[in-house]
Amino acid sequence: MKVRVENLSERLLDDRISVCGEDQPDSPSIRRGIEEKKHWLQRMLREQGPPSKLAYVDSKPVGHIQFYSESSIPYLENPDPKTLHVMCSFVRLALQNKGCGTALFKSLLEDVKREGRFDRIETLGFDPPGCGFPQTTFWKKMGFQQKPDGLPNELEYVVNGEPTTPQHSQPRSVDERGAKIFYAPTCIYTHHFNDKMEETIRSVNAEIPVERINMWENPDEAKTRRITSSSCVYVNGHPMKHSIFELENFKKEIQTLISDS
Structure with a gap:
């Protein structure tokens, strides 16, 4: 072939x-x-x-x-x-x-x-x-x-030199209310997963405002928060540790962040 x-x-x-x-x-x-x-x-x-x-x-x-x-x-x-x-x-x-x-x-x-x-x-x-x-x-x-x-x-x-250690994303917390989904527009399924994240957030609190931010088009806010990964979700000012691929833990973390704020 x-x-x-x-x-x-x-x-x-x-x-x-x-x-x-x-x-x-x-x-x-x-x-x-x-x-x-x-x-x-x-x-x-x-x-x-x-x-x-x-x-x-x-x-x-x-x-x-x-x-x-x-x-x-x-x-x-x-x-x-x-x-x-x-x-x-x-x-x-x-x-x-x-x-x-x-x-x-x-x-x-x-x-x-x-x-x-x-x-x-x-x-x-x-x-x-x-x-x-x-x-x-x-x-x-x-x-x-x-x-x-x-x-x-x-x-x-x-290719040249020695192996390097990974630099993990350590986004900082901020003083804000609501949810923000920071994303990269590099995959056609981005909004498929963004929809699932928003649905899960609203299943915990139907009234919470949810904003999506394309980090390639609007990088300043992500840079200020020190986001280095291609996706990051904030709830009431706190970056989430779990992803939508860990659905139960993702939902539990949302519940905690909303109830503690």
């Missing part, structure tokens, strides 16, 4: 979206996620060059890898210009384990080594249901290693 890899360009934007979105239901949250994702991809193309590569088989887009320099993240206080972040990679289920993902990463690695801009490539391995081959396992097959003192999914591919 022949795999062709291409850098993302304006003419390939719909191909890029289709890799993740073609088989998903048409819902307002997915449509909003696609709109914001396209805007973000266009911005990255203008400001830093291609933030994604696409894999093609028989002229059909079947996979992608998405990446960006740490220095391009607008809400970070002190970004490392030598670090490249791989946000995710995905290949259609029917074509997994056939070399598409490997071809995508090897193409990116060749670019990194040729250009000499980055000393390391970092990623967070995550394995959402329905996505097939576990990403953490895949990245380790590609040569990524767990960061010293890091969690099992905090991975790094060292």
Whole structure:
């Protein structure tokens, strides 16, 4: 099977979206996620060059890898210009384990080594249901290693120099009421999960105001709060420790933050 890899360009934007979105239901949250994702991809193309590569088989887009320099993240206080972040990679289920993902990463690695801009490539391995081959396992097959003192999914591919320890997000509390969802527009499912977070917050208190803040478009508030992750939820001025993927603990923490305030 022949795999062709291409850098993302304006003419390939719909191909890029289709890799993740073609088989998903048409819902307002997915449509909003696609709109914001396209805007973000266009911005990255203008400001830093291609933030994604696409894999093609028989002229059909079947996979992608998405990446960006740490220095391009607008809400970070002190970004490392030598670090490249791989946000995710995905290949259609029917074509997994056939070399598409490997071809995508090897193409990116060749670019990194040729250009000499980055000393390391970092990623967070995550394995959402329905996505097939576990990403953490895949990245380790590609040569990524767990960061010293890091969690099992905090991975790094060292191009030059030595491994680095992870820098965990430690957002600060502020004096405010209500809930705020800080997010990055880098995934078409962002608002699908934002909707679930808002629904859970309102199931605890139906009257609480909930605001969503796109940290790439409005980075100042996230920077002031020292948010360094791609998503962070505040309830009554306190950053939450649990995510929507830990639903019961997420809901219990909301209840505690609302009742204690």
